[in-house]
Structures are given as structure tokens and as C-alpha cells.
Amino acid sequence: MVLCALRQQLLKSSSGCGAWSRLLRRQSHDCVYSSIHGFNLQEVRAKLQAFPGGSIDLLKQDSGIAVLTINNPSRMNALSGSMMVDLEEKVSQLENWTDGKGLIVQGAAETFCSGSDLSAVRAISNPQDGLKMCMFMQNALTRLLRLPLISVALVEGRALGGGAELSTACDFRLMASNSVIQFVHKHMGLVPGWGGAARLVRIVGSQNALKLLSGALKVDPELGLQIGLTDGVLQVPQTEVGAETLLQQATNWLNDYTKGPAPVIQAVKKVVVSGRELPLSEALRTEKDVFGTVWGSPANLQALASKSKHK
Numbered sequence: 001m002v003l004c005a006l007r008q009q010l011l012k013s014s015s016g017c018g019a020w021s022r023l024l025r026r027q028s029h030d031c032v033y034s035s036i037h038g039f040n041l042q043e044v045r046a047k048l049q050a051f052p053g054g055s056i057d058l059l060k061q062d063s064g065i066a067v068l069t070i071n072n073p074s075r076m077n078a079l080s081g082s083m084m085v086d087l088e089e090k091v092s093q094l095e096n097w098t099d100g101k102g103l104i105v106q107g108a109a110e111t112f113c114s115g116s117d118l119s120a121v122r123a124i125s126n127p128q129d130g131l132k133m134c135m136f137m138q139n140a141l142t143r144l145l146r147l148p149l150i151s152v153a154l155v156e157g158r159a160l161g162g163g164a165e166l167s168t169a170c171d172f173r174l175m176a177s178n179s180v181i182q183f184v185h186k187h188m189g190l191v192p193g194w195g196g197a198a199r200l201v202r203i204v205g206s207q208n209a210l211k212l213l214s215g216a217l218k219v220d221p222e223l224g225l226q227i228g229l230t231d232g233v234l235q236v237p238q239t240e241v242g243a244e245t246l247l248q249q250a251t252n253w254l255n256d257y258t259k260g261p262a263p264v265i266q267a268v269k270k271v272v273v274s275g276r277e278l279p280l281s282e283a284l285r286t287e288k289d290v291f292g293t294v295w296g297s298p299a300n301l302q303a304l305a306s307k308s309k310h311k
């Protein structure tokens with residue numbers, strides 16, 4: 001509530017906090033494509049809904065960590081059209097989650113995501129509709145990456161094509177020891193279109209990105225660690241009782257970065273997003289504006305009163 005009110009207030013005042021307003025606007029609903037690019041959101045949603053199947057399930061937990069599950073196991077969690085719309089809707093819900101701190105994106109039934117549902121791809125193979133789907137997914141995944149939450153893709157099994165792209169729309173990737181991330185687009189006569197190439201270059205650098213895309217290389221956890229695509233490796237639990245599930249392991253990993261009050265964690269993510277996306281002078285101004293939201297805040301005053309030492 002407080003953040004929403006703050007957002008409204010900041011959007012109204014165009015002077016003094018231009019970068020912050022712009023960032024907030026970009027972080028909200030009209031990010032990469034809008035009507036000025038010939039993009040009609042309602043029309044694209046309606047077209048995508050014609051390809052049903054599966055779901056995107058969101059569980060918001062009291063801990064401030066949410067779990068988003070790609071759920072279409074009979075198609076290896078391929079994203080149907082209705083799942084794309086569902087994903088966008090869940091991103092909207094997360095944008096408005098004032099108590100949120102972290103997000104884990106996982107696939108159901110021991111695999112991450114096999115990309116776009118090929119039956120939908122075949123049916124919408126004309127360039128105009130392909131581009132509309134591409135713009136819709138770029139918007140949704142850009143908003144996912146810009147959420148004021150620390151996000152982790154928990155990759156188990158396979159992340160293929162659009163599934164590999166989805167994994168790059170999180171701040172971090174944790175790979176199960178049996179998992180593979182593969183940008184298979186070249187084998188499909190494609191390049192990434194959901195923003196995966198642009199994000200990949202920023203994550204692993206242009207040399208590695210070129211190798212991964214032109215070779216359609218299989219990235220296992222070892223290669224992932226070597227090139228920086230992976231931030232940690234999780235052990236697939238054996239059958240013994242008491243073994244930590246992959247989700248528990250990912251939650252423990254994320255807990256190190258989400259300890260503390262939600263407004264502070266969200267502010268941390270916002271300054272990193274602005275540093276990542278804005279020119280330096282704008283990023284600095286945004287950082288100042290975000291700083292203004294935490295300076296003198298309850299968390300700040302409490303830390304000062306308790307005379308914290310950082311030994």
C-alpha cells in the first residue's frame with residue numbers, strides 16, 4: 001500500500017525525480033512495447049488465450065519469498081499461449097506485493113521449461129503474430145527481471161529455447177546437478193526473441209553468448225559456473241529420508257540475500273536495476289531517490305538505535 005501510494009505520488013511530480021518516475025514507469029505495465037510500437041495488449045492476450053494448456057502457479061509465502069511454478073508436465077513445461085498470459089498476470093501480482101523480498105521460479109515435475117509450446121508455434125508461424133507473441137513475452141520477462149524482488153531460477157532437468165530465455169529473466173540461476181540450459185533456437189531456425197540474447201550478453205559477455213547461441217551448446221552446471229551463467233549447483237536429493245529438496249536448498253541459498261525488512265531489500269534491488277539499465281548520471285539520481293526512501297525509515301532508525309556493529 002505504502003509503496004503504491006509512493007509510486008503514485010512520485011509519478012505525479014514530474015520535477016526533481018525524473019529518472020525515478022521513468023524507472024517506476026518502466027518497472028510497471030508499459031515497459032518495452034506499447035501502442036506507439038503498434039502493440040495492442042488486449043488483442044495479443046486474446047490471441048494467446050486461443051492456445052490453452054498448463055498453468056503458472058504462484059505461492060506467496062509469509063517469509064516474503066514467493067514460488068512461481070511453470071506447470072505443464074505433459075509437455076515438459078512448454079509455455080502454451082494461455083500460460084504466457086498467466087505469467088504476465090502473476091508478474092502484475094508480484095509487482096504489487098509490498099511484503100515481498102524474493103522469488104524462486106521453478107518447473108513442475110522435475111524439469112524447468114522446454115520453451116514455447118511447439119503446437120502453438122506451428123499455428124502462429126506467420127511473422128505478424130510471431131512478432132506480437134515476441135513483444136508480449138519481452139514485456140512480461142522484462143517486468144519479471146525488474147521486479148523489486150531478488151529472483152532465482154531453480155533449473156532442474158532441462159531449460160530449452162524459451163525456457164533458457166526465461167532463466168535469464170531472473171537475477172540468479174541455481175542449477176541442479178542433473179540439469180542443462182540450452183539455447184536450442186539455432187536448431188529451430190530461430191534466434192532468441194523473448195529478450196534472452198540481450199540478457200545473456202549482459203550475464204556471460206558477448207564472446208560466451210555468441211558461443212552458446214551459435215553452437216546451441218549444452219550448458220551443464222560445470223560450464224555454467226565457468227562462464228557465470230550459474231550462481232550455484234544444487235544436489236539432486238537421493239531417496240533417503242530427510243534429504244533437502246531442491247526447493248529447500250534454493251530457499252536456503254536465497255535466504256542469505258533476503259534477510260531484513262522488505263522495503264530495504266526492495267530498495268537494494270531497485271538501485272541495482274537502475275545501475276544495470278540507466279546511463280550513469282540517471283542511475284546516480286535514481287540511487288539518490290531510492291536512498292531517500294530508506295534514510296530515516298523505521299529499519300534505519302532501529303539500526304541506529306541498536307548501535308549495530310559489523311564485526
Ligand SMILES: CCCC(=O)SCCNC(=O)CCNC(=O)[C@H](O)C(C)(C)COP(=O)(O)OP(=O)(O)OC[C@H]1O[C@@H](n2cnc3c(N)ncnc32)[C@H](O)[C@@H]1OP(=O)(O)O
Nearest residue numbers: 074075076078114115116117118119160161162163193194
Ligand atoms: C522464442 C521461443 C523459442 C522456443 O522456445 S522454440 C521451442 C524450443 N524447444 C524445443 O524445441 C523442445 C522440443 N522437445 C524436446 O527436445 C524433447 O521433448 C525434450 C524436452 C528434450 C524431452 O525429451 P524426452 O524426455 O524424450 O520427452 P519427449 O520428447 O517424449 O517429451 C514429452 C512430451 O512433451 C512434449 N514436448 C516437449 N517439449 C515440447 C514443446 N516445446 N512444445 C510442445 N510439446 C513439447 C513432447 O512432444 C512429448 O509429448 P507426447 O508424449 O509426444 O505427446
